[in-house]
Amino acid sequence: MPQQNSMDRRAVHEDYERARRIFHQLLDTASGADLAQATAGTKWTNEQLLWHMLFGYMVVLRLLVLVRLFSRLPRGASRVFARVLNAGAVPFDWVNHAGPCGAVKVYGPRRMDAAFDRVIDRLHRHLASETDAALARGMHFPVRWDPLFTEFMTLGDVYRYPTRHFDFHRRQLTLGGGS
Numbered sequence: 634m635p636q637q638n639s640m641d642r643r644a645v646h647e648d649y650e651r652a653r654r655i656f657h658q659l660l661d662t663a664s665g666a667d668l669a670q671a672t673a674g675t676k677w678t679n680e681q682l683l684w685h686m687l688f689g690y691m692v693v694l695r696l697l698v699l700v701r702l703f704s705r706l707p708r709g710a711s712r713v714f715a716r717v718l719n720a721g722a723v724p725f726d727w728v729n730h731a732g733p734c735g736a737v738k739v740y741g742p743r744r745m746d747a748a749f750d751r752v753i754d755r756l757h758r759h760l761a762s763e764t765d766a767a768l769a770r771g772m773h774f775p776v777r778w779d780p781l782f783t784e785f786m787t788l789g790d791v792y793r794y795p796t797r798h799f800d801f802h803r804r805q806l807t808l809g810g811g812s
Contacts, residue, residue, distance in 0.1 A: 639765045640789040646760065648796040649753050652690075655803065656749050659683065660742045663808050668742065672805045679808050680742070681733035687745055688732070689798035690752045693791060697759060700788045704770035711772035715784075718775035760792050768792070 660683065668680035675682055703711035740748065771787035781797050783790070 640768050640792070642760055645792050645796075646757060648793075649756060652796050652799045653749060653753050656683070656686070656799075657746060659806065659808055660746050663742070667808050670807050672807055674805045675802075676730065677733055678737075679806050680737045682802055682806060683742075684733045684736045684740060684745055686799050686802050687749050687752070688736070689802075690749070690756065690795040693795045694752065694755060694759075696791050696794075697788065700770070700772050700786070700791055701767070703772035704788070708773070715773040715775045719777040722775070722777040756792070756795075763788065763792075 663679065668678065668683075670679050671677075672679055672682045677685065703714065737745075768789040769787055771785055771790065773784060774782040774786050776782050776784055779798070781794060781801065786794070
């Protein structure tokens, strides 16, 4: 397999910090009424969508493990895995919608703020420890689960994913500064 150009790690670290600043600003400036307001283009409230945006970063920590595992197996293994996950897209969509509805009752804005810091710090540490060879390895993904997934994603793509997800959903917030 030809060696790909190395990923711009600094840009990814900077994107994480930009998302952190925006997330904190959104939570710090939103009133309870702002958080309870409907979003644009989703069935969630602003608070639920903010949690979903946080969850996009949290899930990457698990995806890193999967990519490391499947990238060492024959490509057919991750292709089959992605097909099985795609077949389960309907139940996934239901859980993906219901999760934030319940999570905000447990987390709330203050805990989301702290959780965002913890997950960003962990992603910084993980990314800093990756080799270029590891970042170039990848696996097939269930494209029906997320419009930002591509059929094959490298570990580097997975590190970039949560901020792309964050930016996509930020445009759906109806908080001041969300659009």
